[in-house]
Amino acid sequence: MAHKADLKVSVVIPIYDEEECIDILYDRLTAALGELEADYEIIFVNDGSHDASLDMLTALHQTDARVVVVNLSRNFGHQPAISAGLAEANGDCVVIMDGDLQDPPEVIPDLVAKWRQGNMVVLAYRRSRREGFLRQRLYWLFYTLLGTVSDYPIPLDAGVFGLIDRRVADQLRNLSEHNRFLPGLRAWIGFSQAVVPYDREERVAGRPKQSLVRLTRYALDAVFSFSYKPLRLSLAAGLVISGVCFLYAVVLVIKRLVGIDVVPGFTTPTVAILFLGGVQLISIGILGEYIGRVYDEVKARPLYIVSEILRKGEES
Ligand code: UDP
Ligand code: MG
Numbered sequence: 001m002a003h004k005a006d007l008k009v010s011v012v013i014p015i016y017d018e019e020e021c022i023d024i025l026y027d028r029l030t031a032a033l034g035e036l037e038a039d040y041e042i043i044f045v046n047d048g049s050h051d052a053s054l055d056m057l058t059a060l061h062q063t064d065a066r067v068v069v070v071n072l073s074r075n076f077g078h079q080p081a082i083s084a085g086l087a088e089a090n091g092d093c094v095v096i097m098d099g100d101l102q103d104p105p106e107v108i109p110d111l112v113a114k115w116r117q118g119n120m121v122v123l124a125y126r127r128s129r130r131e132g133f134l135r136q137r138l139y140w141l142f143y144t145l146l147g148t149v150s151d152y153p154i155p156l157d158a159g160v161f162g163l164i165d166r167r168v169a170d171q172l173r174n175l176s177e178h179n180r181f182l183p184g185l186r187a188w189i190g191f192s193q194a195v196v197p198y199d200r201e202e203r204v205a206g207r208p209k210q211s212l213v214r215l216t217r218y219a220l221d222a223v224f225s226f227s228y229k230p231l232r233l234s235l236a237a238g239l240v241i242s243g244v245c246f247l248y249a250v251v252l253v254i255k256r257l258v259g260i261d262v263v264p265g266f267t268t269p270t271v272a273i274l275f276l277g278g279v280q281l282i283s284i285g286i287l288g289e290y291i292g293r294v295y296d297e298v299k300a301r302p303l304y305i306v307s308e309i310l311r312k313g314e315e316s
Pocket of ligand 1: 013014015016017018047075076077078081097098099100102203207208209210211
């Protein structure tokens with residue numbers, strides 16, 4: 001086994017209004033990291049918190065030289081915050097986890113052990129979840145849908161929690177995509193991957209910072225940035241429906257020529273127009289999802305803006 005100072009583990013944690021969690025998080029994290037035969041750094045990314053989070057993180061940085069604080073200029077969201085942390089991480093491997101203790105820090109030694117066996121990516125796989133009924137169902141629906149629709153396999157029930165090797169982290173950093181879905185990007189990068197199962201806990205305190213609306217956006221990012229199938233779906237639906245309509249038109253013409261049921265109907269055209277209108281709107285909506293993402297990428301704005309970085313030895 002390598003000597004303590006030979007290896008360095010970076011831990012990246014996005015923080016948005018987590019004042020109730022930070023102290024417990026820090027205690028459990030340092031206890032878990034203390035077990036490692038390795039040096040470590042903890043990178044907290046303050047994603048525009050409105051509560052005491054930044055002050056608490058700053059205090060931690062002042063007492064513990066291994067705590068790095070990246071303060072963003074405003075709230076940019078979960079995924080951009082993780083990217084900001086990755087940019088600052090300089091360890092031999094990087095653990096990414098949430099700050100609400102839903103991802104238990106006690107799993108980190110297992111992740112590191114698997115990495116030491118030579119795996120470049122170690123996913124923490126959620127064996128179980130303890131969340132509200134609605135969220136659980138929605139997560140299930142999302143992962144099932146994503147599994148069906150994705151153009152290549154994305155491990156199910158693996159969120160952002162996991163460990164990546166320095167080389168994978170560098171590759172991730174080089175991806176400039178704006179609509180980021182980390183589990184998908186991580187799968188896309190490839191390399192040898194291993195899995196560590198764990199039980200997902202409830203958040204220790206506070207409310208979820210990712211509203212259902214945000215999670216839906218995230219889910220849409222996942223589907224639309226990793227699959228062309230929705231586009232094909234609208235094409236297929238269009239083909240099927242026009243085929244059926246064409247056949248029906250033939251039937252109508254024949255009926256008319258033969259002379260049965262010549263009373264002009266109102267129902268048929270109305271239903272046809274409404275239905276086709278709906279199909280067209282759905283198709284345009286799907287196109288819009290892709291075009292909006294193309295627009296985001298074309299603008300090429302940075303993913304996040306850093307206001308300051310607190311790192312021992314190089315205050316900025
Ligand atoms: N988070 C963030 N920016 C946001 C929303 C969330 O940095 O805009 C952080 C949050 O503080 C937490 C992690 O991302 O550490 C996951 O958030 P949350 O627990 O609300 O998400 P969920 O567990 O519902 O996916
Ligand atoms: Mg959470």
